[in-house]
Amino acid sequence: MTVSSAPGKVYLFGEHAVVYGEPAVPCAIEVRARVGVERRDDSKLRVHAEDLSLDGFTVEYGGGADERPDVNASESLLMAATQYVDSAIEQVREVTGEEDVGFDVTIESDIPLGAGLGSSAAVVVAAIDAGTRALGTTLEPAELAERAYRTEHEVQDGQASRADTFCSATGGAVRVEGDDCRSIEAPDLPLVIGFDGGAGETGELVSGVRTLREEYEFAADTVEAIGDIVRNGEDVLADGDVAELGRLMNFNHGLLSALGVSSRSLETMVWAARDAGADGAKLTGAGGGGCIVALDPTEETETALSFTPGCEDAFRAELAEEGVRRIE
Ligand SMILES: Nc1ncnc2c1ncn2[C@@H]1O[C@H](COP(=O)(O)OP(=O)(O)O)[C@@H](O)[C@H]1O
Ligand SMILES: C[C@@](O)(CCOP(=O)(O)O)CC(=O)O
Numbered sequence: 001m002t003v004s005s006a007p008g009k010v011y012l013f014g015e016h017a018v019v020y021g022e023p024a025v026p027c028a029i030e031v032r033a034r035v036g037v038e039r040r041d042d043s044k045l046r047v048h049a050e051d052l053s054l055d056g057f058t059v060e061y062g063g064g065a066d067e068r069p070d071v072n073a074s075e076s077l078l079m080a081a082t083q084y085v086d087s088a089i090e091q092v093r094e095v096t097g098e099e100d101v102g103f104d105v106t107i108e109s110d111i112p113l114g115a116g117l118g119s120s121a122a123v124v125v126a127a128i129d130a131g132t133r134a135l136g137t138t139l140e141p142a143e144l145a146e147r148a149y150r151t152e153h154e155v156q157d158g159q160a161s162r163a164d165t166f167c168s169a170t171g172g173a174v175r176v177e178g179d180d181c182r183s184i185e186a187p188d189l190p191l192v193i194g195f196d197g198g199a200g201e202t203g204e205l206v207s208g209v210r211t212l213r214e215e216y217e218f219a220a221d222t223v224e225a226i227g228d229i230v231r232n233g234e235d236v237l238a239d240g241d242v243a244e245l246g247r248l249m250n251f252n253h254g255l256l257s258a259l260g261v262s263s264r265s266l267e268t269m270v271w272a273a274r275d276a277g278a279d280g281a282k283l284t285g286a287g288g289g290g291c292i293v294a295l296d297p298t299e300e301t302e303t304a305l306s307f308t309p310g311c312e313d314a315f316r317a318e319l320a321e322e323g324v325r326r327i328e
């Protein structure tokens with residue numbers, strides 16, 4: 001068995017706007033997805049995703065064209081559950097030129113699904129890395145990130161940036177603008193995450209912003225204003241001024257909210273964090289439900305969030321210096 005892991009991430013700034021060419025700064029966090037891969041004698045694909053529970057069920061399926069998935073679930077739910085992994089394995093086949101190779105794939109993830117912490121990117125990065133290594137090819141992080149991006153781009157109907165996948169592949173803090181992806185220096189940030197137990201539909205949320213942006217000039221201006229916040233935020237990050245970073249995160253959240261991607265529970269958690277004295281708080285990722293990220297060096301925000309109705313889990317997140325990790 002070949003096993004790789006890859007980290008999730010939070011966006012300090014710039015989600016959604018990054019899809020339209022504005023810069024974004026995501027930051028990898030020490031919450032990981034692990035993917036184990038073993039070559040099969042036939043060309044079938046069997047995926048066992050122990051932690052994959054959508055509406056409370058676990059799925060184990062074989063992705064071969066002639067094999068019905070062994071699970072009692074609707075076709076659409078299964079699609080949501082399996083398409084990233086299927087597409088990642090397609091990339092492995094393409095990179096290695098072994099078009100007919102089959103795999104047993106096992107996924108274990110500590111990253112909540114669809115909650116804005118980049119579970120899809122982490123699973124895809126780890127799957128492509130383990131899959132290619134199982135066939136004797138070790139990809140450089142940049143190539144791995146590019147292949148993982150192609151997967152997200154395909155599954156999300158052409159609406160994906162390189163931010164999540166590059167960040168997950170390389171680790172640390174990164175800056176992404178179009179196809180320009182680079183690692184940047186970041187101070188040790190006091191990141192606190194609040195999770196409402198729910199999820200957002202990335203594709204739908206991205207489409208919603210796209211429509212607004214086409215419909216209203218002020219929505220397009222809002223997307224550009226997020227880009228301005230990111231450009232400011234980069235300088236502030238380099239200075240290590242946490243209070244100012246927090247102010248910019250608050251501003252960024254307000255604009256995401258204006259673009260319609262926040263939710264009642266995300267707002268509740270953002271305000272609970274601010275009331276507790278956090279330097280700043282915003283939703284992270286696609287939104288619609290899931291996680292917020294706050295900056296607070298004290299225990300106050302974590303404690304306040306853990307008593308906030310609608311917040312299911314609150315925890316401190318460490319920056320993940322290492323991206324993809326080759327475990328065995
Ligand atoms: N543990 C897992 N096992 C299998 N697939 C997963 C797992 N975690 C995430 N995924 C895939 O990623 C999708 C969620 O990705 P997305 O909607 O982009 O949210 P996010 O990346 O913010 O977590 C899931 O529907 C599933 O296809
Ligand atoms: C909304 C977006 O900017 C980030 C999505 O992040 P996540 O999948 O919700 O973690 C989309 C993208 O960059 O591909």
Ligand SMILES: [Mg+2]
Nearest residue numbers: 118119120121
């Ligand atoms: Mg995702």
